[in-house]
Amino acid sequence: MRSLLLALVPLLTLASVPVHAAVEIFACEPEWAALADEIGGDKVSTFSATTAFQDAHFIQARPSLLARVRRADLVFCTGANLEIGWLPVLLRQAANAAVAPGSNGFLDASQSVRLLDVPTSADRAEGDIHPNGNPHFQLDPRNLPHIAATLTERLQRLDSGNAAYYDERLAAFNARWTKALANWSTKAENLAGMQVIVHHSAWVYLEDWLGIREVGQMEPKPGLPPTASHLAGLLDVVQTSDVKAFLRASYQNPKAASWLMDRTDIPDIVIPHTVGATDEASDLYAWFDDIINRLLEVNR
Amino acid sequence: MRARKFVAILACSGLSLWSAQVAVAQQDDSASAAELRAELEQLKLDYEQRLARLEARLAAMESAPAAPAPATGGSALSDKAFNPAISLILDGKYGHFSNAEGLRDLPGFQLGGESGSFNNGLILGESELNLQANVDDKFFAAATIAFESDGDESGAAVEEAYLQTLALPDGFAIKAGRFYSGIGYLNGIHSHGTGFADDPLPYRAFFNGRLADTGIQASWTAPTLLYAQFGVEALSGNSFPAAGAANSGVGTRTAFAKFGGDFNVSNSWLASLSYVDSNVSQRSSGGTAEESGIDPLFGGDSSSWIASLVWKWAPYGNPRDRNFRFTAEYLDRQEDGVLDLDGVTGTYSGDQSGYYLEGVYRFHPQWSAGLRYDTLDADNRVFGLGTPTVLDDNRETPKRLSAMVDFWNSEFSILRLQYNHDDSSLNRDRQWVLQYIMSMGAHGGHSF
Numbered sequence: 006m007r008s009l010l011l012a013l014v015p016l017l018t019l020a021s022v023p024v025h026a027a028v029e030i031f032a033c034e035p036e037w038a039a040l041a042d043e044i045g046g047d048k049v050s051t052f053s054a055t056t057a058f059q060d061a062h063f064i065q066a067r068p069s070l071l072a073r074v075r076r077a078d079l080v081f082c083t084g085a086n087l088e089i090g091w092l093p094v095l096l097r098q099a100a101n102a103a104v105a106p107g108s109n110g111f112l113d114a115s116q117s118v119r120l121l122d123v124p125t126s127a128d129r130a131e132g133d134i135h136p137n138g139n140p141h142f143q144l145d146p147r148n149l150p151h152i153a154a155t156l157t158e159r160l161q162r163l164d165s166g167n168a169a170y171y172d173e174r175l176a177a178f179n180a181r182w183t184k185a186l187a188n189w190s191t192k193a194e195n196l197a198g199m200q201v202i203v204h205h206s207a208w209v210y211l212e213d214w215l216g217i218r219e220v221g222q223m224e225p226k227p228g229l230p231p232t233a234s235h236l237a238g239l240l241d242v243v244q245t246s247d248v249k250a251f252l253r254a255s256y257q258n259p260k261a262a263s264w265l266m267d268r269t270d271i272p273d274i275v276i277p278h279t280v281g282a283t284d285e286a287s288d289l290y291a292w293f294d295d296i297i298n299r300l301l302e303v304n305r
Numbered sequence: 306m307r308a309r310k311f312v313a314i315l316a317c318s319g320l321s322l323w324s325a326q327v328a329v330a331q332q333d334d335s336a337s338a339a340e341l342r343a344e345l346e347q348l349k350l351d352y353e354q355r356l357a358r359l360e361a362r363l364a365a366m367e368s369a370p371a372a373p374a375p376a377t378g379g380s381a382l383s384d385k386a387f388n389p390a391i392s393l394i395l396d397g398k399y400g401h402f403s404n405a406e407g408l409r410d411l412p413g414f415q416l417g418g419e420s421g422s423f424n425n426g427l428i429l430g431e432s433e434l435n436l437q438a439n440v441d442d443k444f445f446a447a448a449t450i451a452f453e454s455d456g457d458e459s460g461a462a463v464e465e466a467y468l469q470t471l472a473l474p475d476g477f478a479i480k481a482g483r484f485y486s487g488i489g490y491l492n493g494i495h496s497h498g499t500g501f502a503d504d505p506l507p508y509r510a511f512f513n514g515r516l517a518d519t520g521i522q523a524s525w526t527a528p529t530l531l532y533a534q535f536g537v538e539a540l541s542g543n544s545f546p547a548a549g550a551a552n553s554g555v556g557t558r559t560a561f562a563k564f565g566g567d568f569n570v571s572n573s574w575l576a577s578l579s580y581v582d583s584n585v586s587q588r589s590s591g592g593t594a595e596e597s598g599i600d601p602l603f604g605g606d607s608s609s610w611i612a613s614l615v616w617k618w619a620p621y622g623n624p625r626d627r628n629f630r631f632t633a634e635y636l637d638r639q640e641d642g643v644l645d646l647d648g649v650t651g652t653y654s655g656d657q658s659g660y661y662l663e664g665v666y667r668f669h670p671q672w673s674a675g676l677r678y679d680t681l682d683a684d685n686r687v688f689g690l691g692t693p694t695v696l697d698d699n700r701e702t703p704k705r706l707s708a709m710v711d712f713w714n715s716e717f718s719i720l721r722l723q724y725n726h727d728d729s730s731l732n733r734d735r736q737w738v739l740q741y742i743m744s745m746g747a748h749g750g751h752s753f
């Protein structure tokens with residue numbers, strides 16, 4: 006016993022905390038990592054817990070993520086229960102008081118936006134995963150300036166020495182984003198009224214922004230895998246409406262969409278749900294450019 | 306709305322400040338005109354830039370949706386604001402065993418009370434009620450009450466009731482109360498969270514299922530990219546294997562080190578090394594051996610090592626549709642001390658080991674299948690008792706092969722069928738087990 010404790014001593018001393026200049030940001034999803042880079046510039050170093058090919062509802066609380074949360078100065082996540090299956094475990098086990106919920110080091114983006122699809126009651130028979138409202142709000146670009154403002158304020162509290170720098174970056178982002186928003190709106194004018202069937206209810210904010218009409222979902226209930234009988238029902242929906250495309254995210258299984266595609270003439274398209282989900286969506290701006298381009302392509 | 310007003314006020318005060326500065330500058334005749342002009346130009350430039358930024362901010366806000374309302378009850382972390390997260394887990398089993406009435410002792414091992422596994426028929430397994438919450442910004446607390454019914458007897462027991470610190474600096478954390486020890490891999494996982502309907506033989510033999518005891522744990526997580534956690538525990542020793550040792554209230558001491566990381570985006574690992582040291586006094590078997598009268602009382606020292614390895618594969622890091630989990634743990638125990646069988650005393654020196662290998666493959670979002678091999682080996686020396694006891698290993702090596710398949714209607718309801726080819730006791734057994742696990746209430750999230 007004693008020898009074991011003695012063996013631990015060099016390990017304990019070896020790992021003396023390194024002084025890192027940059028604010029270390031643990032972003033739960035790639036879009037928040039991209040936004041953090043946009044505002045933080047070279048004063049921050051960002052890490053994304055999920056890739057664009059992972060389903061952020063269902064990843065595992067891996068040891069590598071624990072190690073990252075342990076080092077983080079700021080944990081920046083979607084919230085609204087999107088990460089409920091793994092983030093609370095990470096926060097509790099990583100022993101990092103600086104990023105505890107309620108502290109300056111924990112930023113829940115859902116607190117800065119208005120959530121859609123907030124249910125009046127929570128019943129797991131209605132599917133499991135959106136009990137507090139739909140958490141996929143990153144897909145309305147009008148939400149990003151609000152979140153960017155909150156992020157800036159947090160960065161300024163954590164790193165007050167660079168407060169002016171963050172202000173400048175925020176102003177530059179807002180100026181460029183405002184122009185981009187205007188461009189996207191003009192470009193996407195014809196998308197209003199377009200009808201789509203989606204895999205998971207991940208697109209309500211995009212639909213709300215562009216006026217797209219969702220006439221069906223491949224998941225029978227949010228979070229439950231598509232079933233044959235439910236998909237057959239969607240074929241009837243296709244008959245009675247003018248569906249232009251089946252939408253899914255890069256991490257979603259293409260099987261259900263292929264099944265539908267084989268029985269209709271309607272294309273199945275991957276819409277980037279975050280930065281990096283397609284080759285074209287290389288940064289925040291290119292991401293929404295690509296979303297609109299892909300929708301325009303099928304909306305003929 | 307408030308933000309917009311704030312920006313407007315800021316812009317106005319900026320403007321008035323600027324004009325005030327200009328006015329002051331114009332009145333000052335004594336200063337050099339050129340200097341003043343330069344200063345003025347600089348000021349102008351500064352404020353123009355500032356104004357431009359504010360305008361951009363204002364424009365961005367105007368194009369965004371009206372004042373964002375905070376999410377109604379929306380929080381990343383709690384299922385219900387402020388209330389403890391409550392979950393109820395029903396774990397039921399139906400067993401059909403070829404050796405229905407036979408003894409299930411493991412030759413060479415003195416077992417704890419709960420490890421006698423189960424019998425033919427339908428039984429309520431360890432159904433449990435779990436409550437947990439952040440007490441405040443400094444403490445997290447959790448309690449698990451297990452409900453068990455075994456034949457005519459049924460009752461509730463406190464499985465866990467502990468607090469954990471949230472705000473200690475530099476990666477330190479303290480846990481206190483009754484909890485599952487941090488040793489090994491399986492030891493931290495409640496029985497309903499494992500891949501099989503029963504515990505592997507080494508955990509059954511060495512820790513009566515799990516090492517759970519009252520005490521205190523201190524741990525430290527390193528600020529390294531390689532996950533590294535170190536912990537020590539001082540436990541009362543009221544639980545197996547110490548069995549009520551009176552060692553100034555600290556009958557069991559443990560230490561553990563855990564490391565983990567990713568090989569790549571699809572493959573992750575966790576490895577640990579743990580040590581358990583117990584002072585044992587008056588330990589008897591809780592198993593069927595008690596009735597057969599060949600169960601001596603053991604007093605002395607018991608120390609165990611555990612080496613654990615977990616490897617998980619999930620394509621691109623998405624475990625939902627397909628994943629594979631491989632677990633291997635090797636346990637080694639040394640016991641030395643004195644035996645007492647109805648007043649006759651003897652000496653006992655035990656060298657025991659065991660391991661299990663387990664693979665579970667999720668091949669469909671709703672189906673998975675698994676295979677497990679577990680075995681034990683005891684090399685015990687008993688002198689002076691003159692009669693055979695449960696500690697006689699008889700040169701037997703208990704072993705078992707298990708296969709299971711389970712169906713997940715959702716992650717909250719699981720049905721499992723398991724077959725054990727069980728040669729762990731002297732009476733070979735062929736066991737079929739049907740299990741259900743129903744989880745209601747809060748979704749706790751799972752450790753790796």
Ligand SMILES: [Zn+2]
Pocket residue numbers: 062134135140141205206207227
């Ligand atoms: Zn969702």
